[in-house]
Every structure is written in structure tokens, then in C-alpha cells.
Amino acid sequence: MLYLLYTMLIFTSSPASELFDFNENTDIKNWIIVNDDVMGGKSSGTFTLDTNGNGVFKGSISLENYGGFSSVRYRFDKKTVKGYTKMRIKLKGDGKKYQLRVKTKTKDYYSYVASFETNGAWQEIEITLKDMYPSFRGRRLNKPNFSSDGIEEIALLIGNKKKENFKLLLDNIKLK
DSSP states (O other), X not given: OHHHHHHHHHHHSOOOEEEEEOOTTOOOTTEEEEEGGGGTOOOEEEEEEOTTSOEEEXXXXXXGGXXXXXXXXXXXXXXXXXXXXXXXXXXXXXXXXXXXXXXXXXXXXXXXXXXXXXXXSEEEEEEEGGGOEEEETTEEOSSOOOOOSEEEEEEEEEOOSSOEEEEEEEEEEEEO
16 A cells, blocks of 8 residues: 555655756856836846856946836746646845746736745745746736646746845756
């Protein structure tokens, strides 16, 4: 009986699936910065690779001209999330709060959002997909939480309603 249960777990549990792995040979040209300057703000962000091959999202947040956010996004062909329940990000933050955002279709005007805290050390953040709520321009929408079978965009955003510098190192992003 125990062997049967163990066998069922092996065949019904999905192994982690890599969405993006950062390394010294990674091509990051499809990672795009979107700052509040699209609305007249003055925040700035950049996305580069460091000498260790980590993705580096850094910059400064300004509240001038009603600004206050910086984000980096990555669009791709639809990736199925069927059989997965979480996203896992291996990262090193700066002790600040960030958001993970996903879109089921790149043309959607809204994203599904979950916030997470960083602690200044390397950590693995796990976010349950069904807990991600729909949001547009910082406002929660009256729609159901994430329940799609696919995604076409992932993004990271900082917007803590204060002037601050930020730096987030990324190692990998996986479905679990």
C-alpha cells in the first residue's frame, strides 16, 4: 500500500519547470523596463547581468509628477501552468517589498499580483498561483484570482509609495 502511494506521488507530482534561468550566457534582450515615466513620473530602473550571471534589476523610485514605480517584464509564448500550483523565485533582495506579476495573455490590460518581502540574503520566494489577485494601475479588480492554465508574461515591480533606491538579484524563476 505504501509503495502504491509513493508511486502515485511520483507520477502525479509535477517536477519544477524553469521559466527563466539567469547565467553568464543568458540573453536578457527580451526583458523590458517599464517605469512610471509612461505616466510622467521620474523613476528609473535598469536590467543587466552581473559578472556572476545574475539578473540585476536596480534603480531609484521618485514620487515626482505622481510617479512611484519601476518594473521589468518578460514576455514569451504561452507557457502551460497546468499541474503547477506555485512560482518559485531564487533571488537576493535589499530588504524591500516587491511584486510578482503575471499575465495570462500579453494583451490583457491587468496583471495577477502577489507581493513579497526580501531580507538582504539569497532566498527562495514561493508564491501560490491561486492567491494572485487581478490588479490594474495599483487597484484590485472585482474579478476572480488567478485560475488560468497558462501565462505569457512575468514581471517584477517595486512601488512602495516612497522615494528609495532598489536592487534585486535574480538567479531563476520556476513553476513548481
